Amino acid sequence: MLKARIIPCLDVKDGRVVKGVNFVDLIDAGDPVEQAKLYDQQGADELCFLDITASSDNRDTIYDVVRRTAEQCFMPLTVGGGVRKTEDIRKLLLSGADKVSINTAAVFEPELVKEAANKFGSQCIVVSIDAKRTGPNKFEIFTHGGRKETGIDAVEWALRMADYGAGELLVTSMDKDGTKSGYNIALTKAISDATSVPVIASGGVGTLDHLVEGIRDGGATAVLAASIFHFGTYSIPEAKAFMAKAGIPVRPIEGN
Amino acid sequence: MTVAIVDYGSGNLRSAAKAFERVAGERSVVVTSDPDTVAKADHIVLPGVGAFGDCRAGLYAVDGMVDAMEETVIKQGKPFLGICVGMQLMASLGIEFGEHKGLGWIKGVVKEINLTDPTLKIPHMGWNTLSLKPSGTAHPVTSDIEAEDHAYFVHSFACFPEDETHILAETNYSTPISAVIGRDNLIGTQFHPEKSQAVGLRLLENFLSWRP
Numbered sequence: 001m002l003k004a005r006i007i008p009c010l011d012v013k014d015g016r017v018v019k020g021v022n023f024v025d026l027i028d029a030g031d032p033v034e035q036a037k038l039y040d041q042q043g044a045d046e047l048c049f050l051d052i053t054a055s056s057d058n059r060d061t062i063y064d065v066v067r068r069t070a071e072q073c074f075m076p077l078t079v080g081g082g083v084r085k086t087e088d089i090r091k092l093l094l095s096g097a098d099k100v101s102i103n104t105a106a107v108f109e110p111e112l113v114k115e116a117a118n119k120f121g122s123q124c125i126v127v128s129i130d131a132k133r134t135g136p137n138k139f140e141i142f143t144h145g146g147r148k149e150t151g152i153d154a155v156e157w158a159l160r161m162a163d164y165g166a167g168e169l170l171v172t173s174m175d176k177d178g179t180k181s182g183y184n185i186a187l188t189k190a191i192s193d194a195t196s197v198p199v200i201a202s203g204g205v206g207t208l209d210h211l212v213e214g215i216r217d218g219g220a221t222a223v224l225a226a227s228i229f230h231f232g233t234y235s236i237p238e239a240k241a242f243m244a245k246a247g248i249p250v251r252p253i254e255g256n
Numbered sequence: 257m258t259v260a261i262v263d264y265g266s267g268n269l270r271s272a273a274k275a276f277e278r279v280a281g282e283r284s285v286v287v288t289s290d291p292d293t294v295a296k297a298d299h300i301v302l303p304g305v306g307a308f309g310d311c312r313a314g315l316y317a318v319d320g321m322v323d324a325m326e327e328t329v330i331k332q333g334k335p336f337l338g339i340c341v342g343m344q345l346m347a348s349l350g351i352e353f354g355e356h357k358g359l360g361w362i363k364g365v366v367k368e369i370n371l372t373d374p375t376l377k378i379p380h381m382g383w384n385t386l387s388l389k390p391s392g393t394a395h396p397v398t399s400d401i402e403a404e405d406h407a408y409f410v411h412s413f414a415c416f417p418e419d420e421t422h423i424l425a426e427t428n429y430s431t432p433i434s435a436v437i438g439r440d441n442l443i444g445t446q447f448h449p450e451k452s453q454a455v456g457l458r459l460l461e462n463f464l465s466w467r468p
Contacts, residue, residue, distance in 0.1 A: 002376075002384045002429055003406065040453070045383055071274050076408060076451050096270045098451065121306030123379060123410040167379055167410070198377040221377055251383040251406045 003251040004215045005045035005222035006239055007078075007200065008229040010035055011052045015061035017230070018052065033068045039229070040073040042236035043253035047073065048224060050101075051081030052145070063095045070096025080128055080170070089116050093124060101126035101170055104143045107150055110164060117165025126200075127166040129158055131187055132174045139187050146174035158191040169195065170224065172203040180206025180227075188218030200224050208234055208242040215248050257283040259464065260297035262342075264289060264314040264321065266304045272339065275450035276301070279461040291324035299464060300329055304341030308350030308366055308413065311341045312358065322359070330361065333441045337463050343437065343444025344415050352413050361442055364417035373430035379412045384427040384447075386435050386455075392424030397443055397462040398436055401425060405455045407435065407447035414446065441468035 010017050010032050017030045036047050047069070051062045059082060066079055079092050080101030089100045100120075106113050106127050117125045130146060131139040131154035139154035158169055171191050173184030183201045192199040198221040201214035205225035214223040228234050240250045259276050261269055269287045276285045286293060294300060302325075304311045316322055329336040338346050347358040350366040358366070369380060383406040392398040407427070414433045417423055424443070425436040437444050443463065449456035 002380065002382050002409075005382050043453075067270075070271055074271070074275050074278070074450060074453050074457060076410075076448075094270065096274070098271065121310075122412075123305055123381070168381060196378055198379070198381050221382065252404060 001249055002221075003045070003249050004243065005200075006211065006236060006243075006250070007046045007048050007222055007224040008039045008044050008236065009048040009050055009202070009224050009226040010230065011050050011226060012062060012065060012081075013052055014058060015065050032065050033072065035230070036069045036073050039236060040075055043240065043251070044075065044236045045251060046076040046078065046222070048078045048080070051079070063091060066092060066095040066097050078126055080126065085112070086116055086119055089120060089125075093120060099124045099126050099168070101128040103128035103130060106161065107141060107143050107152065110160065113161055113164040113166055117167070122165045122167035125166050126168045126170050127161040128170040128172065129154060129161070129191070130172050130174050133184070133187070137186060137190070139190065142174050146177070154187065155190050155194050158195050162195045162197045166197060168198045168200065170200045170202055171220075174203065176204030177202075178227075179204050182206065182210040183214045183218055183223075185213055185218045188214060188220055192219035198222065208239055211239055212243055212246040212248055215243070216246070258293075258297045259283055259285045259299040259301060260294045261285065261287045261301045261303060262289070262294060262315075262321065262325070263287050264311075264318045266306060266311050266314055266341065269303055272301065272303050272450045275457060275460055276464075279457055279464060281464075283464065289318050289321070291318070291320035294321065295324040295328050297328065298334060300325060300334060300336045301339065302336070302342035302345065303339045304343075304345060306341060308341060308344055308352040308358075309354060309356040311345060312350065312356050315345065325359075329441065333468065335463065335466050335468055336442050338442075338444035339450070340411060340446060340448060343446055344413065346437070346442060346444050347415050347417070350413070362417050362422055362437060362439060362444075363419060364415060364422070366413050366415050369412060369414050369429065369431065369433060371430050376430055379410055380429045380433070381410045383407065384409055384429065386425045386427055388425050389420075389423050391421045392436060395424050395438065395443075396466050397438075397459060398424050400458065400462065401455070407445070407449070407452040407455055409435075409447045411446060415444075
């Protein structure tokens with residue numbers, strides 16, 4: 001049986017791990033490779049690096065982080081942030097990323113997703129969907145860390161991206177991100193019900209209950225969280241044990 | 257002793273190479289698009305991601321590579337491992353964006369996963385359990401797979417060998433899917449051993465010590 005995936009995410013800036021609250025007030029907290037190894041040992045199902053300020057900062061540091069991580073962690077690694085052209089994707093994949101997530105660039109140039117999926121295969125193309133609630137059960141795509149609205153309906157966008165060849169959708173609620181109040185379940189469910197590709201719930205995890213809700217109520221097949229793991233509030237084994245107890249099938253930690 | 261990972265422009269070979277290096281001991285691991293290197297290697301590994309037809313075209317576009325593989329793997333019987341689409345390419349036929357001939361090393365066809373549960377997502381992506389078939393229980397590469405072992409899968413198409421005994425292990429995604437196939441000196445995994453943590457590394461290690 002396929003298991004729900006727990007994906008710890010590390011926000012990386014200039015080769016260092018950071019985590020912001022609503023994408024501002026960044027706190028520096030460590031070496032991404034060390035963190036990645038810890039998550040690997042703890043039995044995380046995948047890892048995610050988000051190069052958050054890549055659009056304006058020194059880009060090459062992420063390739064080195066990815067390269068060093070891939071040498072030591074034998075688990076799937078998704079890298080996103082600042083991906084603008086197929087060349088960026090190629091370089092990340094060659095560095096050792098298994099999947100690359102495209103966000104802003106997909107909004108401005110949707111054909112990039114099609115081109116990338118054709119060139120590298122859907123299995124490695126994740127489209128990151130950052131959405132905010134703009135009305136009752138109405139969600140809209142926002143770019144630039146949630147600062148710019150686009151007028152694009154989130155569910156329609158998700159369908160289009162799946163149609164263009166996205167192998168997976170990373171759905172982040174910009175209202176919830178950094179709040180620790182739980183995923184936006186209505187958003188997650190609207191997208192997972194509408195599309196046939198796997199959906200990763202993201203943005204807002206504060207407790208282990210939230211992880212359960214993302215799968216059980218949101219219909220996601222994977223849950224992503226950053227700060228609860230990063231700051232040691234909970235460990236991956238604790239999260240897995242909690243989810244298993246709530247009836248969600250998870251992969252047991254190896255060796256246990 | 258050399259492990260050759262065949263490079264024909266398909267995907268990220270770095271993870272496969274790094275995983276092999278972890279378990280290779282004294283052997284050297286080379287990522288190569290040179291048919292002579294493949295011809296001289298002791299273990300041949302064919303990775304692959306993306307569509308069947310694209311991978312096939314990429315592999316056949318490397319001058320002399322398929323001939324070198326036929327010679328070392330089929331004629332000389334050196335151990336061969338196909339991973340994901342590399343495993344699928346062993347089949348006779350792939351039906352994905354048209355029909356494409358495979359290497360024909362294992363009789364069977366690669367086609368879309370036919371879900372019986374419409375709420376399930378495609379691709380089949382994530383960690384799924386492996387269950388050994390009788391031929392897998394007896395196989396040196398797979399015999400130590402345990403009941404609750406999980407491996408990492410990412411695929412929308414699956415391989416259906418004609419001969420049931422060529423299926424060494426299955427996984428289930430509302431329908432049985434070939435997880436490991438093989439015969440004689442050939443073995444292939446639909447999942448990614450290089451991404452399957454301890455379970456995957458153990459399989460790679462077994463492959464390297466296998467004397468078919």
